[in-house]
Amino acid sequence: MRKYESFKLMMDPKSVAVIGASDNPKKVGHIILQNFIDMGYSGRLYPININSTGTIAGKKSYGSVKEIGESVDFAVVAIPAQAVPGVLDECGKAGVKSVLVVSGGFAEVGEAKLQEQLAGKARKYGFALLGPNCLGVVNMRTKINTMFLPMYKLDTPKPGGVSFASQSGAIGSTVMDLVASEGFGIAKFISYGNAADLDEVDILEYLMRDEDTRVIIFYIEGVKRGREFLEAAKRATRIKPVVMIKGGMTEAGAGAVRSHTASLAGSYQAYEAAFKQAGIVQADSLDDLLNFAKIFETEPLPKGDSVAVITNGGGTGVLATDAVYLSGLKMAELGKKACGSLRKSMPPIVNIRLPLDIAGDADDKRFEAALQAVGGDPNVDMIMAIALFQTPGADESVAASLINYKSGTGKPLVVVSCGGAYTQRQRKTMEDAGLPVYPSPDQAARAMAALFKYSASKGAKWKGRTK
Amino acid sequence: MRKYESFKLMMDPKSVAVIGASDNPKKVGHIILQNFIDMGYSGRLYPININSTGTIAGKKSYGSVKEIGESVDFAVVAIPAQAVPGVLDECGKAGVKSVLVVSGGFAEVGEAKLQEQLAGKARKYGFALLGPNCLGVVNMRTKINTMFLPMYKLDTPKPGGVSFASQSGAIGSTVMDLVASEGFGIAKFISYGNAADLDEVDILEYLMRDEDTRVIIFYIEGVKRGREFLEAAKRATRIKPVVMIKGGMTEAGAGAVRSHTASLAGSYQAYEAAFKQAGIVQADSLDDLLNFAKIFETEPLPKGDSVAVITNGGGTGVLATDAVYLSGLKMAELGKKACGSLRKSMPPIVNIRLPLDIAGDADDKRFEAALQAVGGDPNVDMIMAIALFQTPGADESVAASLINYKSGTGKPLVVVSCGGAYTQRQRKTMEDAGLPVYPSPDQAARAMAALFKYSASKGAKWKGRTK
Numbered sequence: 001m002r003k004y005e006s007f008k009l010m011m012d013p014k015s016v017a018v019i020g021a022s023d024n025p026k027k028v029g030h031i032i033l034q035n036f037i038d039m040g041y042s043g044r045l046y047p048i049n050i051n052s053t054g055t056i057a058g059k060k061s062y063g064s065v066k067e068i069g070e071s072v073d074f075a076v077v078a079i080p081a082q083a084v085p086g087v088l089d090e091c092g093k094a095g096v097k098s099v100l101v102v103s104g105g106f107a108e109v110g111e112a113k114l115q116e117q118l119a120g121k122a123r124k125y126g127f128a129l130l131g132p133n134c135l136g137v138v139n140m141r142t143k144i145n146t147m148f149l150p151m152y153k154l155d156t157p158k159p160g161g162v163s164f165a166s167q168s169g170a171i172g173s174t175v176m177d178l179v180a181s182e183g184f185g186i187a188k189f190i191s192y193g194n195a196a197d198l199d200e201v202d203i204l205e206y207l208m209r210d211e212d213t214r215v216i217i218f219y220i221e222g223v224k225r226g227r228e229f230l231e232a233a234k235r236a237t238r239i240k241p242v243v244m245i246k247g248g249m250t251e252a253g254a255g256a257v258r259s260h261t262a263s264l265a266g267s268y269q270a271y272e273a274a275f276k277q278a279g280i281v282q283a284d285s286l287d288d289l290l291n292f293a294k295i296f297e298t299e300p301l302p303k304g305d306s307v308a309v310i311t312n313g314g315g316t317g318v319l320a321t322d323a324v325y326l327s328g329l330k331m332a333e334l335g336k337k338a339c340g341s342l343r344k345s346m347p348p349i350v351n352i353r354l355p356l357d358i359a360g361d362a363d364d365k366r367f368e369a370a371l372q373a374v375g376g377d378p379n380v381d382m383i384m385a386i387a388l389f390q391t392p393g394a395d396e397s398v399a400a401s402l403i404n405y406k407s408g409t410g411k412p413l414v415v416v417s418c419g420g421a422y423t424q425r426q427r428k429t430m431e432d433a434g435l436p437v438y439p440s441p442d443q444a445a446r447a448m449a450a451l452f453k454y455s456a457s458k459g460a461k462w463k464g465r466t467k
Numbered sequence: 468m469r470k471y472e473s474f475k476l477m478m479d480p481k482s483v484a485v486i487g488a489s490d491n492p493k494k495v496g497h498i499i500l501q502n503f504i505d506m507g508y509s510g511r512l513y514p515i516n517i518n519s520t521g522t523i524a525g526k527k528s529y530g531s532v533k534e535i536g537e538s539v540d541f542a543v544v545a546i547p548a549q550a551v552p553g554v555l556d557e558c559g560k561a562g563v564k565s566v567l568v569v570s571g572g573f574a575e576v577g578e579a580k581l582q583e584q585l586a587g588k589a590r591k592y593g594f595a596l597l598g599p600n601c602l603g604v605v606n607m608r609t610k611i612n613t614m615f616l617p618m619y620k621l622d623t624p625k626p627g628g629v630s631f632a633s634q635s636g637a638i639g640s641t642v643m644d645l646v647a648s649e650g651f652g653i654a655k656f657i658s659y660g661n662a663a664d665l666d667e668v669d670i671l672e673y674l675m676r677d678e679d680t681r682v683i684i685f686y687i688e689g690v691k692r693g694r695e696f697l698e699a700a701k702r703a704t705r706i707k708p709v710v711m712i713k714g715g716m717t718e719a720g721a722g723a724v725r726s727h728t729a730s731l732a733g734s735y736q737a738y739e740a741a742f743k744q745a746g747i748v749q750a751d752s753l754d755d756l757l758n759f760a761k762i763f764e765t766e767p768l769p770k771g772d773s774v775a776v777i778t779n780g781g782g783t784g785v786l787a788t789d790a791v792y793l794s795g796l797k798m799a800e801l802g803k804k805a806c807g808s809l810r811k812s813m814p815p816i817v818n819i820r821l822p823l824d825i826a827g828d829a830d831d832k833r834f835e836a837a838l839q840a841v842g843g844d845p846n847v848d849m850i851m852a853i854a855l856f857q858t859p860g861a862d863e864s865v866a867a868s869l870i871n872y873k874s875g876t877g878k879p880l881v882v883v884s885c886g887g888a889y890t891q892r893q894r895k896t897m898e899d900a901g902l903p904v905y906p907s908p909d910q911a912a913r914a915m916a917a918l919f920k921y922s923a924s925k926g927a928k929w930k931g932r933t934k
C-alpha cells in the first residue's frame with residue numbers, strides 16, 4: 001500500500017513544499033504557491049527555489065527540501081524536466097512522503113527514459129508520484145489546489161460529492177469550470193497526465209475508499225494495467241457509481257491519443273465491453289459526462305425504468321416522450337388513485353395521462369398537485385418535470401414548488417428548463433437547492449437512463465443520494 | 468394564391484385590429500395590443516372589444532371591426548372559442564384581409580366541428596386564417612408580435628436570417644428565448660397551432676419566398692397534406708436550408724401528439740425517408756435544432772467533409788476527433804504547404820498533424836498562425852477551433868483572433884468553448900460578431916455534419932452565408 005497511503009497524504013498533507021516556487025507571477029511555481037495561500041491552506045507551507053534569497057511570497061524559503069529540517073508530506077515539483085530526477089533524489093533523502101510533478105517534457109515529447117527515471121525514484125524512496133505533465137490535485141476540504149491556471153478565468157465549484165479524475169489537464173480544468181457554473185459540488189480533482197507512477201488503478205483505489213467522494217467521474221485515454229483496472233472498477237462500482245468517458249473511441253481519435261499522452265488507446269468495442277462488465281457508466285460525450293455526474297450527485301436511485309413526465313408545454317411533452325423511449329426508458333402508466341386525484345385537482349382542459357400536460361397557465365399550486373399525485377403513484381419510478389418559464393403561469397413560485405417537492409420524495413426528480421436570462425435565474429435557484437436541471441428533454445432522459453442503468457447493475461451497495 | 472397573398476399581408480400589415488383588446492393586463496387581448504405598441508409597430512392599430520367604452524390602452528376603440536370604416540389588413544382574434552365564428556363573419560363582411568385566431572378550445576379539446584367552421588369562413592370570405600390555439604406571428608422587420616406571453620420572461624432575439632415555424636406554442640416561445648440568448652438572429656416566427664386553414668405547406672410556401680428568411684427551422688407534429696408538403700419542401704430546400712424536428716418520432720410520442728394538437732403523427736421511418744427525399748435536414752433533438760440553425764445562419768457551405776481541428780487542449784482535441792468521425796465527417800490530411808508553414812510558426816512542442824494541438828500556452832498569435840496555415844490548405848473544407856479559455860494563453864485576444872480570421876475565409880469556422888462566467892463572456896463576444904460557438908466538440912461536429920449534408924444535396928441553389 002505504498003501508493004495508497006502516500007496518495008492519502010498528498011490529498012491531506014500537514015506540510016507542503018512547492019519546489020520551483022517564485023515571486024515571478026508568470027512562473028507555474030508562483031501560481032501554485034499562491035493558490036495554496038489563496039485557498040486558505042492551513043498546514044505548513046515551504047517555498048523551495050534553488051536560487052532562494054530568503055523569502056518567497058512573504059514566506060521563509062529554502063534552496064532545497066533538505067534544508068527544511070523536518071519531513072514533508074507533499075512536494076509539488078514545478079521545474080524544467082531535466083532537473084526533476086535530481087530533485088526527486090533530494091525529496092527521497094529528505095523523507096518526503098508524496099510527490100507531484102506538474103512539469104511537461106517527458107514521454108509526451110518522446111522522453112520516455114527520463115520519465116522512467118521518475119517512476120524508479122518513486123519506487124526507490126517509497127513515495128507515490130503523480131504526473132508528470134499534469135495539473136495535479138484539488139481537495140475542496142483540505143484546501144489543496146495545484147492547478148497552475150489563472151484562477152480568475154475559472155469559476156470555483158462548491159464542495160460536494162463528485163470527484164473527477166482526468167488524464168487530460170485541459171478537460172480537467174474545463175470540467176471543473178463547468179461543474180462550478182452548473183452548480184454542483186466537487187470533492188476531489190485529480191489530473192494525472194502521463195501516469196509514470198500513480199495511474200488509473202491507484203486513483204480508483206483511492207477514490208473508492210474516499211469518504212468525501214460519492215460519485216467518481218473519469219476521463220481516460222488509455223489504461224496501462226488493463227486487468228487490474230477492470231478488477232478495481234468492479235470493486236469501485238459496487239461502492240459508488242463510476243462514470244467514464246474514453247478519449248480515442250474511433251480509430252482516428254486513437255491516433256490523436258498517441259500523440260497526446262503517448263498512451264495506447266485500445267479499441268472502442270473492447271473498452272465498451274470492459275466498462276459494461278465492470279459496471280462502469282459510459283459517457284459518450286463531455287455533455288453526457290457532466291449530465292450524468294449531476295444526476296448521480298443529487299438523486300437517489302430509481303427502483304425501475306418507468307418515467308412520469310409533467311409539463312407546462314405540450315410540444316415539449318411530446319419531445320420528452322420521444323426522448324424517454326429513445327434513451328431506453330419507458331413512460332409509466334398512471335394508477336387509478338393518481339388519476340382520480342389528478343381529475344380532482346386539474347382543470348378540465350388537462351388530459352389525465354402521461355405526459356401530463358398541465359397547460360401553459362399552470363402555476364405553483366398546479367405543479368405541486370401534479371407532483372404529489374404522480375410522485376405518489378407506485379407505478380412511477382422517476383419524474384421529469386418540464387418547467388417552461390416563458391409561460392404566463394410559471395414564475396419563481398414554480399421553482400419553489402419543485403424545490404419543496406424534492407425534499408419529500410425518495411424518487412429521482414429532474415427538471416427541464418430552457419431559455420434566456422429569466423429562465424437561467426430560475427435554473428440557478430433550483431440548482432443551488434440541489435435539483436438537477438437540464439436544458440433539453442433529451443439530455444435529461446439520457447441522464448435518467450444512466451441512473452437507472454447503474455441502479456440495475458447487480459451487487460451495487462450504493463443506493464443514491466438520500467434526501 | 469388566396470392564402471399566400473393574405474399571409475403576406477398578415478406579416479406586413481398596414482392596419483391591425485386586435486379583437487378582444489382590453490385594459491385588463493391579465494387578458495390575452497391586452498398583452499397582444501401592448502406588444503404592438505411596445506415593439507413600435509408603425510401601422511394603424513384598432514383595439515376592438517364588444518364592451519368597448521371608447522378607448523383601450525389610450526387608443527380609440529371599437530365594438531366591432533365593422534365600425535372602423537376602413538378595410539383592415541390583419542385581425543388578431545383573442546376571444547372565447549364559441550364567439551369566434553360570429554366574429555369571423557364580421558371580419559369577412561368588413562373586408563379584413565387576414566385573420567389570426569390565438570384562442571384555444573377547438574379540435575385539441577374535441578371541438579373539431581367548431582374548428583371546421585373557422586376554415587369554412589376563411590374560404591367563404593377569402594382571407595387566410597392562422598391558428599386556432601397558437602401564439603401567432605412575429606416579424607422582426609415590421610415589428611409585429613402577437614405572442615401573448617409575459618415578455619419580461621423572454622429575451623428578445625436580434626433581427627437575423629432564421630425563421631422558425633412551430634406547431635407547438637411552448638416550443639416556439641422556448642426556442643425564441645433560446646435563440647436570443649444564443650445570440651443569433653430571427654426573421655419570422657410562426658406558431659400555427661391546430662392549422663385549421665394555413666398549414667405546414669402554406670408556411671413553407673411563404674417562407675421559401677420570403678427574402679428576410681435565409682434558413683427555415685420547423686417543429687412539426689403531424690402533416691395534414693403529406694404529398695403537397697413533400698413537394699413544397701423539395702422546392703424550398705433548393706432555395707434555402709430547411710431544418711425540421713418531428714415530435715412523436717416514437718410510438719409513445721405519437722400517442723402524446725394525438726392528445727396535444729390532434730394531429731396524426733405517422734411513423735418515424737416514413738418521415739425520415741420523406742425528409743431525406745425532400746432534402747430536409749432532420750434534427751433529432753431541440754439541441755440539434757438550435758445548433759443546426761446557428762451554423763446555417765452564420766456559415767458558408769463547405770465544399771467537402773474534411774475537418775481541421777485546432778485546439779489549445781490535447782484531450783479536447785482527442786474527443787473532437789472522435790466526434791468528427793462519429794458525426795460522419797472525417798479529419799483532413801494537411802498538405803505540404805500548410806505543414807511547412809506550421810513548422811515555421813509553431814513551437815517545437817507542437818506536433819504538425821490534425822488535430823493540431825497548439826498547447827495550453829497558445830495565445831492569439833499562435834491561433835492566428837494556425838488558422839491561416841490550416842484554413843489556406845485546399846485539403847481542409849471546414850475548421851473547428853477549440854478555444855479553452857481556462858488555459859494560461861487564452862484571453863480576449865484569442866476571441867478577437869477567431870473573429871478576425873472569420874471575416875476573411877470562405878470556409879465554415881465553428882468555435883468550441885465551454886466553461887463558466889469568464890468563458891461565457893468570451894463566447895458572447897464571439898457570437899455577437901457572428902461566430903457560431905458550441906459548448907462541446909460533439910455538438911459542434913453534429914452541426915458541421917448537418918451543414919455538409921445540406922451542401923451535398925443535389926440542386927441546392929443556396930450556397931450558405933457569404934462573408
